[in-house]
Amino acid sequence: xxxxxxxxxxxxxxxxxxxxxxxxxxxxxxxxxxxxxxxxxxxxxxxxxxxxxxxxxxxxxxxxxxxxxxxxxxxxxxxxxxxxxxxxxxxxxxxxxxxxxxxxxxxxxxxxxxxxxxxxxxxxxxxxxxxxxxxxxxxxxxxxxxxxxxxxxxxxxxxxxxxxxxxxxxxxxxxxxxxxxxxxxxxxxxxxxxxxxxxxxxxxxxxxxxxxxxxxxxxxxxxxxxxxxxxxxxxxxxxxxxxxxxxxxxxxxxxxxxxxxxxxxxxxxxxxxxxxxxxxxxxxxxxxxxxxxxxxxxxxxxxxxxxxxxxxxxxxxxxxxxxxxxxxxxxxxxxxxxxxxxxxxxxxxxxxxxxxxxxxxxxxxxxxxxxxxxxxxxxx
Amino acid sequence: xxxxxxxxxxxxxxxxxxxxxxxxxxxxxxxxxxxxxxxxxxxxxxxxxxxxxxxxxxxxxxxxxxxxxxxxxxxxxxxxxxxxxxxxxxxxxxxxxxxxxxxxxxxxxxxxxxxxxxxxxxxxxxxxxxxxxxxxxxxxxxxxxxxxxxxxxxxxxxxxxxxxxxx
Numbered sequence: 001x002x003x004x005x006x007x008x009x010x011x012x013x014x015x016x017x018x019x020x021x022x023x024x025x026x027x028x029x030x031x032x033x034x035x036x037x038x039x040x041x042x043x044x045x046x047x048x049x050x051x052x053x054x055x056x057x058x059x060x061x062x063x064x065x066x067x068x069x070x071x072x073x074x075x076x077x078x079x080x081x082x083x084x085x086x087x088x089x090x091x092x093x094x095x096x097x098x099x100x101x102x103x104x105x106x107x108x109x110x111x112x113x114x115x116x117x118x119x120x121x122x123x124x125x126x127x128x129x130x131x132x133x134x135x136x137x138x139x140x141x142x143x144x145x146x147x148x149x150x151x152x153x154x155x156x157x158x159x160x161x162x163x164x165x166x167x168x169x170x171x172x173x174x175x176x177x178x179x180x181x182x183x184x185x186x187x188x189x190x191x192x193x194x195x196x197x198x199x200x201x202x203x204x205x206x207x208x209x210x211x212x213x214x215x216x217x218x219x220x221x222x223x224x225x226x227x228x229x230x231x232x233x234x235x236x237x238x239x240x241x242x243x244x245x246x247x248x249x250x251x252x253x254x255x256x257x258x259x260x261x262x263x264x265x266x267x268x269x270x271x272x273x274x275x276x277x278x279x280x281x282x283x284x285x286x287x288x289x290x291x292x293x294x295x296x297x298x299x300x301x302x303x304x305x306x307x308x309x310x311x312x313x314x315x316x317x318x319x320x321x322x323x324x325x326x327x328x329x330x331x332x333x334x335x336x337x338x339x340x341x342x343x344x345x346x347x348x349x350x351x352x353x354x355x356x357x358x359x360x361x362x363x364x365x366x367x368x369x370x371x372x373x374x375x376x377x378x379x380x
Numbered sequence: 381x382x383x384x385x386x387x388x389x390x391x392x393x394x395x396x397x398x399x400x401x402x403x404x405x406x407x408x409x410x411x412x413x414x415x416x417x418x419x420x421x422x423x424x425x426x427x428x429x430x431x432x433x434x435x436x437x438x439x440x441x442x443x444x445x446x447x448x449x450x451x452x453x454x455x456x457x458x459x460x461x462x463x464x465x466x467x468x469x470x471x472x473x474x475x476x477x478x479x480x481x482x483x484x485x486x487x488x489x490x491x492x493x494x495x496x497x498x499x500x501x502x503x504x505x506x507x508x509x510x511x512x513x514x515x516x517x518x519x520x521x522x523x524x525x526x527x528x529x530x531x532x533x534x535x536x537x538x539x540x541x542x543x544x545x546x547x
Contacts, residue, residue, distance in 0.1 A: 056513035068529045229487030247463050311381040311407045342438040350490045
């Protein structure tokens with residue numbers, strides 16, 4: 001009987017799938033999509049000839065919530081967008097509201113913010129490196145990366161009691177003074193971390209499997225990056241030396257010396273090299289910052305009830321994943337009239353289609369990893 | 381906080397586009413050009429090609445339901461070579477359509493889909509305008525001011541999730 005069914009379909013070729021094209025779903029429950037991302041892949045054999053991202057599974061309406069909370073009440077919500085770099089999200093939001101209020105956080109607060117934000121960048125890149133390598137098939141780096149990330153999370157925990165969704169900063173400065181051994185803890189971490197980065201590098205940089213899986217995979221040149229709005233390490237790996245920490249300094253970045261690493265090829269390997277070097281640079285920034293944390297107040301004079309004068313402001317920072325922008329409109333009330341969040345992950349993800357065309361399905365995994373997206377931020 | 385803007389940049393735009401530049405203001409030291417929405421695409425193209433604003437950093441909308449023209453389209457432009465920012469704003473009526481900027485900056489594709497999703501603003505010439513964050517069949521546009529925070533498409537929730545309410 002089975003044979004006759006088979007024969008019947010053979011006689012009617014219009015009812016069987018064409019051998020040349022196939023549409024499959026990757027996700028939303030696929031471990032390498034780093035959350036609930038669904039990519040519809042159009043395949044010719046094993047080669048990708050087109051794709052469409054389906055997103056929104058984690059949509060919580062963060063921007064709508066903002067319009068119904070006071071400025072301070074909304075601050076913890078931003079931690080839950082890019083939940084692996086909550087400190088950076090908080091920095092962007094607090095500085096945007098400060099600009100709207102036309103106040104500036106005291107220098108001491110800004111220096112401590114810089115230290116914590118750079119530690120967060122390292123933590124975010126470590127999580128990226130571990131999971132990205134895991135996706136490609138290298139299991140070991142994940143354990144090493146998690147080990148170092150743990151050190152950073154412990155510093156956060158000591159500072160503000162939370163490890164992930166930290167809500168570390170307040171509008172106008174800081175709520176908590178730096179704890180007694182903060183400098184020592186950061187120094188100890190930084191001193192050991194240099195050798196650790198070398199360890200990751202030894203495992204991967206000249207590993208022929210790693211090179212084979214990442215060189216010339218997911219190419220994106222500078223012009224395409226800019227046209228598609230891709231920012232952060234993705235853009236820098238294509239050779240554009242542009243980092244908002246240098247271009248429009250915020251927090252206390254103008255006081256420290258650091259380099260902007262760039263790639264040349266714009267492939268997955270270059271993005272790996274750029275992020276690895278960024279961790280080294282962040283380490284240097286932390287070391288410079290702890291050397292001289294100025295004394296003074298940690299909060300600017302802001303009222304208990306914030307009522308920014310009517311108007312609007314746009315403030316963008318260099319988050320670990322790219323440009324994180326906040327556009328806030330005030331109508332003079334106690335709640336923002338509109339908060340728009342420019343999420344780096346959302347916009348970088350748009351480049352996925354261009355990057356995976358012509359590659360094999362296995363490369364899609366590598367390319368999603370190299371974009372370093374967090375779905376909490378894509379969907380908001 | 382808002383003062384009139386009179387910079388070389390705004391003068392060049394006024395010279396080139398005349399009455400289509402409705403206002404030039406500065407808010408918290410950030411330059412803003414209020415432009416005629418029918419000329420937005422032309423102004424965008426000029427911004428990219430002549431003024432070197434190569435990056436559309438963000439594109440969004442704001443709802444002002446009591447105003448005659450209800451929506452503001454807001455584009456944040458950034459020039460990587462010049463390290464300068466410019467904000468373009470264009471007011472749009474409730475039933476008006478805007479020209480898609482995706483032919484000038486491809487990044488506008490998803491950003492416009494999000495505006496359509498959240499505000500219901502239709503973009504002419506967009507390569508595939510459909511919802512992006514909410515389900516395709518969802519009714520209503522949540523970031524409009526008349527959409528209450530507790531409001532939701534209960535029919536969709538009941539049908540697709542099998543529960544009475546998502547709250």
